[in-house]
Amino acid sequence: NAGVTQTPKFQVLKTGQSMTLQCAQDMNHNSMYWYRQDPGMGLRLIYYSASEGTTDKGEVPNGYNVSRLNKREFSLRLESAAPSQTSVYFCASRVTRNTEAFFGQGTRLTVV
Amino acid sequence: KNEVEQSPQNLTAQEGEFITINCSYSVGISALHWLQQHPGGGIVSLFMLSSGKKKHGRLIATINIQEKHSSLHITASHPRDSAVYICAVSRTDSGGSNYKLTFGKGTLLTVNP
Numbered sequence: 001n002a003g004v005t006q007t008p009k010f011q012v013l014k015t016g017q018s019m020t021l022q023c024a025q026d027m028n029h030n031s032m033y034w035y036r037q038d039p040g041m042g043l044r045l046i047y048y049s050a051s052e053g054t055t056d057k058g059e060v061p062n063g064y065n066v067s068r069l070n071k072r073e074f075s076l077r078l079e080s081a082a083p084s085q086t087s088v089y090f091c092a093s094r095v096t097r098n099t100e101a102f103f104g105q106g107t108r109l110t111v112v
Numbered sequence: 113k114n115e116v117e118q119s120p121q122n123l124t125a126q127e128g129e130f131i132t133i134n135c136s137y138s139v140g141i142s143a144l145h146w147l148q149q150h151p152g153g154g155i156v157s158l159f160m161l162s163s164g165k166k167k168h169g170r171l172i173a174t175i176n177i178q179e180k181h182s183s184l185h186i187t188a189s190h191p192r193d194s195a196v197y198i199c200a201v202s203r204t205d206s207g208g209s210n211y212k213l214t215f216g217k218g219t220l221l222t223v224n225p
Contacts, residue, residue: 031211042217043198050211058212090155097211098142098202103155 002026006091006104013081013111021076021107023091030096032074034058034066036087037106043090049074050097081111115139118199118216125223131186133219135199138180145213146173146184147198155198158184189223196220 007022025032034046035058045058047066055066063085065077074093078085091104116137125131135144146158159166159173161182166173170189175182186193199216 033213040217043200043213043215045212048211056211092155100157100160101145101147101200101213102157103147105154 004091004093004102004104006089006107008107009105010108011110013078013109015082015111017081018077018079019081020078021089021091021109022073023075023104024073025091025093025102026072027093027095027102028071029093029102030071031094032068033092033101034064034074034076035090035092036060037090038087046076046089081109083111085109086111114216115214116199116201116216118197118219120219121217122220123222125189125221127190127223127225129189129223131189131193131221131223133184133197133199133221135182135184135216136180137182137199137201137214139201139214140204141180141201142204143202144175144182145200145202146182147200149196149198149218151195158197186221191223191225194221194223 004025030051033048035043037043044060046064049055049068052071067075089107092101094101119134143160143162145160147155148158149155161175170187172185196218198218200213
């Protein structure tokens with residue numbers, strides 16, 4: 001069972017470059033999430049999609065955009081990367097609210 | 113003040129010891145989650161609970177809704193238990209917040225052989 005798959009696992013970008021982080025889940029979950037994890041800060045929500053066709057901002061959405069391409073896939077785009085976006089990014093999914101969350105393996109992004 | 117507080121932040125134990133990690137929260141919740149993250153690794157869900165107690169192998173999670181407190185216990189700890197343990201809550205706020213998890217900052221556990 002693949003669960004939640006994130007690509008890429010590692011990425012180095014130059015300031016101003018753009019990139020898209022991909023996330024796919026094969027568990028038929030309705031809700032999907034993008035988080036960033038920084039030392040001493042814990043996990044912070046960037047964007048989420050409660051169900052296919054909807055997306056909403058989380059705590060730290062500035063500098064990011066998302067697309068819920070279909071029920072399986074939820075991508076995160078950095079249009080113009082900044083060093084402050086250096087972080088570990090996690091995608092997660094769950095059936096709906098109040099159910100167990102499943103996480104991807106993370107994407108370690110460095111912006112130089 | 114953070115809405116989800118964990119203690120301790122760091123914990124070092126000897127193999128075989130009984131471990132307790134605490135989580136307190138200040139918001140209304142419908143469920144509490146315990147997650148595990150090994151160094152450089154992904155995040156794995158250990159438990160989701162809304163009342164009482166759950167057990168899985170050497171791990172036990174309890175929650176006291178009235179006191180807004182949960183504990184994660186590890187019996188007969190082992191070096192492979194070394195990881196960051198994260199507490200998260202599903203809030204009962206109206207609207208969009210119901211879909212979000214609010215996380216504690218994690219407890220780094222090191223179990224020495």
